[in-house]
Amino acid sequence: MPAEAITGIVESLRRLGAGLTNAVARLGFAARFLIAVIVRSPTAFRRIHLTLREIYFSGVLSLVIILVSGLFVGMVLSLQGYEVLNRYGADEQLGMLVALSLVRELGPVIAGLLFARRAGSARTAEIGLMKATEQLSAMEMMAVDPVARVVAPRFWGGVISMPLLAALFSTLGIYGGYLVGVKLIGIDAGSFWGQMQAAVDWRQDITNGIIKSLVFGVAVSLIAVFEGYDSRPTAEGVSSATTRTVVASSLAILALDFVLTVFMSRGVGV
Amino acid sequence: MSRSTIDLWVGVFVVVGLGAILFLALKVGNLLIVTNTPGYHLEARFDNIGGLKMRAPVKAAGVVVGRVERVRFDPKAYEAVVTLRIDPAYQFTKDTIASINTSGLLGESYVGLDAGGDTAMLKDGDRIAKTQSAVVIEKLIGQLLFDRASDTTGGAKK
Numbered sequence: 226m227p228a229e230a231i232t233g234i235v236e237s238l239r240r241l242g243a244g245l246t247n248a249v250a251r252l253g254f255a256a257r258f259l260i261a262v263i264v265r266s267p268t269a270f271r272r273i274h275l276t277l278r279e280i281y282f283s284g285v286l287s288l289v290i291i292l293v294s295g296l297f298v299g300m301v302l303s304l305q306g307y308e309v310l311n312r313y314g315a316d317e318q319l320g321m322l323v324a325l326s327l328v329r330e331l332g333p334v335i336a337g338l339l340f341a342r343r344a345g346s347a348r349t350a351e352i353g354l355m356k357a358t359e360q361l362s363a364m365e366m367m368a369v370d371p372v373a374r375v376v377a378p379r380f381w382g383g384v385i386s387m388p389l390l391a392a393l394f395s396t397l398g399i400y401g402g403y404l405v406g407v408k409l410i411g412i413d414a415g416s417f418w419g420q421m422q423a424a425v426d427w428r429q430d431i432t433n434g435i436i437k438s439l440v441f442g443v444a445v446s447l448i449a450v451f452e453g454y455d456s457r458p459t460a461e462g463v464s465s466a467t468t469r470t471v472v473a474s475s476l477a478i479l480a481l482d483f484v485l486t487v488f489m490s491r492g493v494g495v
Numbered sequence: 496m497s498r499s500t501i502d503l504w505v506g507v508f509v510v511v512g513l514g515a516i517l518f519l520a521l522k523v524g525n526l527l528i529v530t531n532t533p534g535y536h537l538e539a540r541f542d543n544i545g546g547l548k549m550r551a552p553v554k555a556a557g558v559v560v561g562r563v564e565r566v567r568f569d570p571k572a573y574e575a576v577v578t579l580r581i582d583p584a585y586q587f588t589k590d591t592i593a594s595i596n597t598s599g600l601l602g603e604s605y606v607g608l609d610a611g612g613d614t615a616m617l618k619d620g621d622r623i624a625k626t627q628s629a630v631v632i633e634k635l636i637g638q639l640l641f642d643r644a645s646d647t648t649g650g651a652k653k
Contacts, residue, residue, distance in 0.1 A: 274498055281501045285508045324523050389512025396515040399523060418522070423552060423559050427524040435516065 255451045262377050262450070265370060269377035279382025283344035287390060290343055291336055295394035298331060299323060299401025306402075307410055316412050320421035323402035328425060328434045332395035334482050337441035340387055341474035345449035348379050349470040352453025353463035361454075376454060380446045387442025388435050395434065433489045440481055445474040534561065534580040535619035539593040539606070544575040545629025547595055547604040553579050555608040560585045563606060579606060588613040594627035604629065 269275060306322040352375060355361050361371040399421075407414045425431065449470050456466030544566065553561035561581035569576050581587070590611030597604050608623075617623070 274502075277505045278498075278501055280505045280508065284512075285504045288508065328519060328523065386508075389509065389515070392512055392515035392519060396518050399519075419559070421523055425524045426550070427520055431516075431519050431524045434519075 251455075254455070255447065258451050258454065259447055261372055262380050262447075265373040266377050266381065268370065268373040269381070275374070275378040276381050276385075279378045280386055283340070283348065283379075283382050284386030284390060287340060287343045287386070288393070290339055291390045291394050292397050294335065294339060295332075295397035296401040298335060298394075299327065299398030299403075300405045302326060302331070302398070303402035303405035303410075307406065307412075316410075317416035317420050319402070319406045319412055320417035320419075321424040323406070324399055324421040324425050325430060327395045327398040327402075328430050330482070330486075332398065333391045333434055333437040333441055334478060336391040336394040336438065337387065337445060337478040338475055340383070340390060340442075341445045341449075341478065342471055344383060344386070345445045345470050345474050346467045348383070348446070348449040349453040349456070349467045350463055352376065352379070352450060353456035353458075353466045356454065356456060357458040357460065357463055359458070372454075376450045380450050383446030383449065384439070384442045387445065388438040391438030391441075392435065429489075433485075436489075437482065437485050440485060441478050444477045444481055448474045448477060535583055536564065537579045537581055537587075537617055537621055537623055539577050539579060539623040539626050540569070540572070540574045541577060541593075541595060541626050541628045542574060543628040543631060544577060545595055545597075545604055545631055547577065547606065547629065551605050553581065553606045553608060555585065555587070555610065560608070577606065586616045589615045589617060589621075590625065591617060591623055592625040592627060593623045595629035597629075 302323050303319060306319050307316065310316055310318055310322065352361075355371075355375060361375065364371045364374060403414075403417065406412045407417050452466045452470045452473070456462045547563060547566065549563055549566055551563045552559045553563060561579055563577055564580040565578040567576050567578075568574075579593075587608055588610045590613040592609045592611065594607045594609070595604055596607045
């Protein structure tokens, strides 16, 4: 084998190793960052209006997109579900189909994805820009801890908003499903709700959905504030950090959803 | 934007969000029936409950009238003891038959109640005397194969 080819292979192996070490190092940094945020949270909560302000920016301002998407997802689900169920003469199961798929999966996941795009990217850009314009360094100069003053409120604002947004998404989705199923197609309202209530379990379905949305909230908020805090302090660095936030949090939501579903469905039975 | 406006909006958001969770719990998950409605209990003993699980529906004429609350094994009688919680709006006669059915060929198991003609009604804590156990498909197939096998060997002897 020529020496050139061997050095080529060695070089690509080295690049692979460097990429992997870098990724692991960033993961460790992110975990330590999470601990730092939680440790400094009591300081942040002493000035609670900072967190309330962040709930306003990531929660209240995301309401419109969450509510409208929820309504449309529910309506589409109802239409498509009816197509299939009607084939087996099981139209009345529509309520169950819509409610279960929204409460278990679609509510937390789609609300999480929308939340990552709508609020997560904004958080990253905000913190990244603060870093680029050296506002964070200025705070440190004034003996104000930027993690407690800037990062922790944004983190908790996201964590608190996310489960509420997911629940609203599911609720609006079920209402959209009701509108299409009962008002438009003409399924009996009693069996629509009755089948839903017989099938949806508080512990297995709704609580698990809330747990999922809470986990997604932590993941998206952590990725958003971490990417912002870790971004290169240039215009390009902020833009690439924002992109990374959206990509990483979307992947994190989908992967975590799978892992959580595996654990939750193992608990079924007995 | 002033701080009080933000506080107001956040308050509205939290209230609406918690309201959504409450809606999911009460209207969609029907939590009230499960925990708060008193309901009365009936007991039924089966030789075999098949795939019956806790919280499985109890149906009369196909309508859900209650839930399976507890399933336990009686080690003395070698029977399964199933406790049913029935909606107090519904009363059943003393000679009601409880059977374990499956919705569809592969659907979930449920307890079916078929009322009889008795005038006395079942009260809280009563036992349903007449029960019909679950049909276990494996046993059914096994029996069928056994019958066929004995038929053919019997035919050969003749």
